[in-house]
Amino acid sequence: MRAIVLETAAGTPVWRERHDLAVPEPDATEIVVEVRAAALNRADLDELAGTYASAPRRTGRPHLVGSDLAGVVTAVGSAVSGTRPGDRVMAMVDGAFADVVALDHRIALPVPERIDWAAAAALPSALMTEYDALIDQGQLAAGQRVLVTAATSGVGLVAIDIARWAGAAQVLATTTSARKELLLTTRGAQAVNTRTDDLAETVLAATRGAGVDLVIDHVGGALLDGCIAATRLGGTVVQVGRTGGHTSTIDVDRLAYRRVRLIGTTFRTRGDTERARIAEDIRTRLLPAVADERIRPHVHRVLPLDQASRALTELAEAASTGKLVLDFG
Known part of the structure; x- marks a missing residue:
């Protein structure tokens, strides 16, 4: 599958697009999501600058970048309830820029029916x-x-x-x-x-x-x-x-x-349990306002995944308003 990973070249962090990564399988409490769109954040620039502090990542998995995704659930772990294959979800994760992402099911938010993929990807963070x-x-x-x-x-x-x-x-x-x-x-x-x-x-x-x-x-x-x-x-x-x-x-x-x-305050040092609590509050309190667009994202531009570097440059220039989104279609 395709993914954007953070690697080190000559001592400098760089983004690289890879096509050789295996599709993840879900742990008991995870869901697997086929990503349709993913949004950029300032944290992506911090990662490249080497100033991004985050919770420990799963060993044995490559360092995928990106925080916001939206897509379709394709598989669920044995201990997952309330989410099933075919559901449309969005989530704030570590490693959103990939064709397929495994994530803790508790942090996934349902995508309201009238929200398209680009708008959904712009919302979770x-x-x-x-x-x-x-x-x-x-x-x-x-x-x-x-x-x-x-x-x-x-x-x-x-x-x-x-x-x-x-x-x-x-x-x-x-x-x-x-x-x-x-x-x-x-x-x-x-x-x-x-x-x-x-x-x-x-x-x-x-x-x-x-x-x-x-x-x-x-x-x-x-x-x-x-x-x-x-x-x-x-x-x-x-x-x-x-x-x-x-x-x-x-x-x-x-x-x-x-x-x-x-x-x-920051989310960079928070684990999934605390994120899950906030996600549950959002599901019960905010999502009705998202569904009727009282709370709505502003998408500045949608670019294909192979133009991720261009999107990153636009983000660094700070000329855009709202979100820059990568299309995985």
Whole structure:
């Protein structure tokens, strides 16, 4: 079967397409999925940079890359219930870029009938990451104000939708591109251009000096201090991504004065049991909103698998909005 694997050439991590890998067989608690589409994520760039920390991988299996897949179940393990061959599923996994993938059945999400393969592949990491950040970590309550940074990314757009689904009274969302502001407003958010406007000043003005209750920060770097300054007294900042850099300098006096809860979160070091718990919450709570498109992905471009390197380059250039998806058809 075909797969994109991470190998080392002259001491440097590289992606390689291979066609000689065996089709996996399911363990007792696994399902096997024939992949129809898979989406790229920033984590793919981190893997190539050698900065991606993940849970231990299964020994004896090659290092497949990719996190988001959608496809059809072709086989199930002896201890699997509730999933059967022929089911349409999507999942956040380690090693999505392959024709066939074996995964823990508990982390598979059913694909609603009206969602196509590209849209389904663009959803799992966004749903898992943003539900965890907004609801589990951020404890978002109806009527609160939310700020989402790097909001025109695939996960950022879904974060806006989930915040509105949860009853947020106001959602502010950042971009560095004037042409992307319209995308944010059409999703029901107030756009904040951090290239031209001061983040904290703009957010405080929009909230009559109070600040937001919750920040979901996908940027890190120098922007983190501005996120803290934009948060109300006793509010929360959930630090999710580091597209702006892995180190930050913050005013700890302001952090203390505003009594801000600063929470770091990631899925890279979580095992399947914890992922399964979040997946179950999404199945029971979020999927109805996905099915009727209150929560929806934004697919920027669909490319064939043999153009994976081109897709990776586009991702690194950060010119796209939403998700880049590989077609396995």
